[in-house]
Amino acid sequence: MAIQLHTVLNTEQSRAASLIDGPVLIIAGAGSGKTRMICYRMAHMLEMGIHASEILALTFTNKAAAEMAMRVKDLTQRPVSELTASTFHAFGLRILREQGELLGYTHNFTIYDTSDCAALLKEVLHEEQLDPQAHDIPAMLHLFSNIKIGRMAWPSDCSAAIKAVYDGYQEHMKLYNAVDFDDLIMLPLRLFERYPHVLALYQKRYTHIMVDEFQDTSLEQYRLVQQLAAVHRNLCVVGDDDQSIYSWRGANYQNIILFETDFPERIEIKLEQNYRSTGTILQAANTLILHNTQRKEKALWTDGHSGGRITRLYPEQEDDEVQTIIKEIRSVLYARNLSYRSFCILVRTNHLIPAFENGCMLEQIPVQVSGGQSFFERKEVKDVIAYLRILANPDDDMALLRIINTPRRKIGRSTLAALRSIAYQRHCSLYSAIGLVTQQTDLYEHLRKEPLKNLYDLIETYRSALFAAGRKKSRVLRALMEEIGYKEYLAQEYPNNDQAVLFRYGSIQSFIRLFSQWEQDGDNLSYSVYDYLQRLSLHSRDQKEDGDPIDALSIMTIHASKGLEFDCVFLAGVEDHMIPHARTIEENPGALEEERRLFYVAITRAKQDLYISTCTQRKRNREVVPSVPSRFLSEIPEDLFQEPAQDFQLDKDETIAAFNALKRRLAEKESS
DNA sequence: GCATGATTGATTTTT
DNA sequence: TCAATCATGC
Numbered sequence: 001m002a003i004q005l006h007t008v009l010n011t012e013q014s015r016a017a018s019l020i021d022g023p024v025l026i027i028a029g030a031g032s033g034k035t036r037m038i039c040y041r042m043a044h045m046l047e048m049g050i051h052a053s054e055i056l057a058l059t060f061t062n063k064a065a066a067e068m069a070m071r072v073k074d075l076t077q078r079p080v081s082e083l084t085a086s087t088f089h090a091f092g093l094r095i096l097r098e099q100g101e102l103l104g105y106t107h108n109f110t111i112y113d114t115s116d117c118a119a120l121l122k123e124v125l126h127e128e129q130l131d132p133q134a135h136d137i138p139a140m141l142h143l144f145s146n147i148k149i150g151r152m153a154w155p156s157d158c159s160a161a162i163k164a165v166y167d168g169y170q171e172h173m174k175l176y177n178a179v180d181f182d183d184l185i186m187l188p189l190r191l192f193e194r195y196p197h198v199l200a201l202y203q204k205r206y207t208h209i210m211v212d213e214f215q216d217t218s219l220e221q222y223r224l225v226q227q228l229a230a231v232h233r234n235l236c237v238v239g240d241d242d243q244s245i246y247s248w249r250g251a252n253y254q255n256i257i258l259f260e261t262d263f264p265e266r267i268e269i270k271l272e273q274n275y276r277s278t279g280t281i282l283q284a285a286n287t288l289i290l291h292n293t294q295r296k297e298k299a300l301w302t303d304g305h306s307g308g309r310i311t312r313l314y315p316e317q318e319d320d321e322v323q324t325i326i327k328e329i330r331s332v333l334y335a336r337n338l339s340y341r342s343f344c345i346l347v348r349t350n351h352l353i354p355a356f357e358n359g360c361m362l363e364q365i366p367v368q369v370s371g372g373q374s375f376f377e378r379k380e381v382k383d384v385i386a387y388l389r390i391l392a393n394p395d396d397d398m399a400l401l402r403i404i405n406t407p408r409r410k411i412g413r414s415t416l417a418a419l420r421s422i423a424y425q426r427h428c429s430l431y432s433a434i435g436l437v438t439q440q441t442d443l444y445e446h447l448r449k450e451p452l453k454n455l456y457d458l459i460e461t462y463r464s465a466l467f468a469a470g471r472k473k474s475r476v477l478r479a480l481m482e483e484i485g486y487k488e489y490l491a492q493e494y495p496n497n498d499q500a501v502l503f504r505y506g507s508i509q510s511f512i513r514l515f516s517q518w519e520q521d522g523d524n525l526s527y528s529v530y531d532y533l534q535r536l537s538l539h540s541r542d543q544k545e546d547g548d549p550i551d552a553l554s555i556m557t558i559h560a561s562k563g564l565e566f567d568c569v570f571l572a573g574v575e576d577h578m579i580p581h582a583r584t585i586e587e588n589p590g591a592l593e594e595e596r597r598l599f600y601v602a603i604t605r606a607k608q609d610l611y612i613s614t615c616t617q618r619k620r621n622r623e624v625v626p627s628v629p630s631r632f633l634s635e636i637p638e639d640l641f642q643e644p645a646q647d648f649q650l651d652k653d654e655t656i657a658a659f660n661a662l663k664r665r666l667a668e669k670e671s672s
Numbered sequence: 673g674c675a676t677g678a679t680t681g682a683t684t685t686t687t
Numbered sequence: 688t689c690a691a692t693c694a695t696g697c
Contacts, residue, residue: 061687114686181687184687246685249685249686349683411674412673415673538687539687557686558685581685
């Protein structure tokens with residue numbers, strides 16, 4: 001059955017969805033039904049006879065990509081396994097898997113995440129006789145990233161030593177057969193540049209390309225799609241310059257201008273009608289964003305209600321803020337008969353999250369936290385992953401360093417130093433150095449070879465076992481964890497804390513279970529360890545694996561909330577050093593506009609009610625200092641705000657109403 | 673030479 | 688609050 005676009009979409013949306021040939025630029029404001037439109041557009045393409053394998057849809061997060069594929073499937077009632085809906089990084093990975101050998105990468109390459117890169121950088125600093133503590137590692141990584149991607153030239157005051165560190169870093173990556181996130185974009189670009197036939201292959205394969213969240217693409221990401229679309233010119237980009245919040249990661253909303261130059265025949269469509277929020281919330285968002293100077297003109301409007309005012313809360317301190325917000329959520333929940341999933345607490349920085357998480361746990365409120373420390377970032381989980389990594393790619397030094405003495409196997413500082421210097425001289429990985437040391441009986445006699453040999457044999461044994469295991473690799477991993485006595489190691493690390501030991505070993509078991517589920521999944525045509533590990537490094541910060549929707553209150557950073565919506569949104573910590581973030585604007589005063597966009601994104605997540613909480617004082621570096629409200633609040637008209645109700649006591653009628661609502665909910669639960 | 677316990681220092685956002 | 692580093696003991 002054909003989809004009648006104009007019956008399900010508004011005029012602009014329908015126009016955007018039906019223009020499938022030629023370049024199209026869609027400026028889509030927050031809550032303008034952008035995702036819906038994109039999905040209809042893809043469904044329309046399929047109906048027009050374009051094959052799913054010819055469509056490439058790129059987005060920013062794995063979650064968004066997965067959702068897109070699912071919605072298209074629902075709309076068309078067809079399988080979408082051949083549709084490519086992925087993040088830029090996952091797409092880059094795919095190209096590299098298919099063609100990376102041309103650049104000298106073997107199929108078992110490892111993807112280094114930020115913490116791996118930081119660890120490597122420290123290693124290289126040591127190697128170059130520099131003190132890692134004297135250097136700002138994240139800042140250096142950021143600089144290296146800019147250099148690598150060609151966004152920046154070396155600053156004139158940059159020492160030769162730093163440049164040597166950069167070279168060392170690059171050399172090590174190649175030696176380990178490892179790539180970082182930048183490489184996932186840059187290496188495909190290099191492939192296209194050096195091997196025009198490879199570019200032609202992909203140009204032919206993907207005849208229709210769409211990019212969502214275009215304002216968050218980097219220059220390099222744009223170049224990637226621009227090249228792919230250069231011949232057929234069927235490129236549709238969708239974005240909102242007001243929601244560009246990733247410039248620190250290279251996002252450049254001026255790509256919109258580049259697109260306009262590269263595709264002068266483009267058609268431009270603006271989606272400004274908002275289907276999400278009340279008039280009050282939109283008015284707040286519109287007036288706030290007007291303070292930014294560089295933007296495409298647009299204003300959100302709604303034909304719905306103006307809704308209630310924005311409530312401001314003034315708790316005294318963090319713990320007070322947690323209590324105040326939880327109390328408010330409870331009372332709104334019962335008064336309005338909502339469920340927890342209608343609520344969201346948004347914060348600027350990750351470290352505010354645990355306080356809310358714990359507070360909710362104590363109050364028995366189910367929570368869903370994204371951001372913060374994820375399952376895959378727990379120490380013990382990283383340890384198992386490191387074991388798996390070293391089996392997959394023994395040259396992965398960062399993985400080896402993680403497990404070389406975990407559990408303790410009497411390989412200490414001086415042995416390690418010796419190994420490092422051998423690896424350095426021989427231009428080989430640490431693992432090769434270990435192999436060398438253990439095999440040369442007459443050399444390196446001052447080293448304690450026994451533990452090294454044991455480790456080397458262990459890895460070799462399990463390596464061959466792993467590759468002989470087919471779809472039963474998780475058993476090999478489980479056996480390995482048992483053989484090395486990881487549980488005993490935990491017991492030793494956390495003496496007289498059995499709970500911690502159980503909890504942490506539980507994580508290990510959960511991880512092995514996840515791995516096992518993945519490899520047994522019949523839909524997985526490729527079930528190699530490399531696939532799993534590479535997937536893991538791109539997905540690790542995502543939501544939990546199983547998608548059963550639980551009714552829980554969401555807690556997350558503003559960045560993580562992009563694209564989501566909630567009935568009631570609580571913005572916590574809206575203070576002048578948090579948002580705008582003091583350190584951010586100190587480093588780069590121009591970032592003020594981005595902080596404002598961030599606040600704009602936060603406000604526009606709310607459908608019905610918006611609460612803004614500002615503590616009067618906050619703990620900073622163990623000292624309690626007074627906090628003042630964010631300057632952005634003064635950019636929103638006063639009359640859109642209301643002060644909180646005098647106290648949170650419900651009056652008699654409200655109490656009865658709440659009680660009845662509760663009864664109703666219980667009855668509903670019973671019957672379902 | 674390695675393991676262990678004490679001290680210190682540090683916190684923006686994420687693929 | 689937690690992790691990485693340092694100094695000391697075995």
